[in-house]
Amino acid sequence: MSPSHMEDTPEAYITWLDEVWSRQLNQKQDQGLVIGILLWPDFPLMSLTGIIESLRHAGDFGDQSRQIEGRWEILGNPNVPVKASCGLEFRPTCHYTHPAEFDYIFVIGGLLSQLNKAPLRHRQYIRLARQSSCTLVGVCTGSFILVEEGYLDTLKACIHPYHQRDFEQRFPRFFYTTHKDFSIDDGLITVPGGTSILALMSHIISTHYGADRSAKVSHQISLPERRGVSHFERSALIRHMEIKDPRIQKAIAIIEHAQETPLSVSELARQLGMSERHFSRLFSAEVGVSPREYLLKMRLKLAVWLLQHTSKPITSVAYDAGFSSVAHLSTLCSKRFGITPSEIRKGGSISRVD
Structure with missing residues (x-):
């Protein structure tokens, strides 16, 4: 035994x-x-x-x-x-x-x-x-x-x-x-x-x-000074290995690290020491979508997870995921998935967010 x-x-x-x-x-x-x-x-x-x-x-x-x-x-x-x-x-x-x-x-x-x-x-x-x-x-x-x-x-x-x-x-x-x-x-x-x-x-x-x-x-113990993204931040970027620019790798790590503290494109650009215009152009060229679209996708991903795995009120889910209102979240869910947040919570089928 x-x-x-x-x-x-x-x-x-x-x-x-x-x-x-x-x-x-x-x-x-x-x-x-x-x-x-x-x-x-x-x-x-x-x-x-x-x-x-x-x-x-x-x-x-x-x-x-x-x-x-x-x-x-x-x-x-x-x-x-x-x-x-x-x-x-x-x-x-x-x-x-x-x-x-x-x-x-x-x-x-x-x-x-x-x-x-x-x-x-x-x-x-x-x-x-x-x-x-x-x-x-x-x-x-x-x-x-x-x-x-x-x-x-x-x-x-x-x-x-x-x-x-x-x-x-x-x-x-x-x-x-x-x-x-x-x-x-x-x-x-x-x-x-x-x-x-x-x-x-x-x-x-x-x-x-x-x-x-x-x-x-x-x-x-010869631990090197930490620069850029950490080992586990890099592991989150595996699906973006084609991204070569370290600034955009860093941007994606920041976005995924701060899912519960929604960021604006201007704030991201500021953290990277770039103008918003330059950052947006470089991000779109490297990732294939604009930073605004990528941020929106990450917020939707978090909202869907909260709807499927927690009992939080839909209003709380909307705010926690960075949306301005339930109506805003509902509009985007209907547009992207063809169903409402309530239907997602009830087990409605949706395509992968990412």
Whole structure:
């Protein structure tokens, strides 16, 4: 029987709970940023090393690796190792400890086929952590785990493009993005994994220690200065690989990144340091449609998604997608799809928006 399905009596759970509440970290006082880590079977090693290496360099002077102003612990049963997807095994360094001892609890998910094979106590500990003052971080498929636990009902999860279809199939009514390095809201963070974990750690370290310490980490791990679009913003541009001009690539990344904050053509041109006329001409030449038409298409795409996957009033959908009124949205839906927003919500068939 897998650990996640072992029998758990009320008495055993209460005993475990008492142990968790009574445990405290030794020498935690004045240790700065303290991070707890939960590892799922077949977890990605890069996510773990990205967290630890970043905090290792941030928490000490030079390159001496002392946990002076930063601390990390892998939580669980120290007698039971956890195997990474690369085959290496790691033993937890600390029993489940009162979650208030930590600033962040990182949930590093593993292969999707292994999500139900972690110790039962992992999920129970996540529920305790959500009730405390620490922030929960879903890393890679850790976002799937947070959804399963009911914590992302109204939030947008950051998902790796490789897991997009799996996420859609498992959680068809949940909103997600595949072109951001991380998302932070209401004590919850999601990050797709890969190199995005370094971007998140840079943000966390800058928030807690300051920009100078974040810069030190970037230097120590040879993280290049971020210019232009990020890795996940580029992944959103796969269908536009024929676009050669980096300014237009950047424009599309900005549009897709800010779907819930509608932009004007003039604002886009300003952000790119171009005149509106020059920007419009270049965009049309590269993409094949005007920026105004592309913006409209993206707003319609968001509106259709909200109609199909949420119960928001149609008025709210119209405003959230950047339309001036329900009438404006209805007119465009009728013109583009031949049906009204109400009919789309009821399951009416439409052609793909994009």
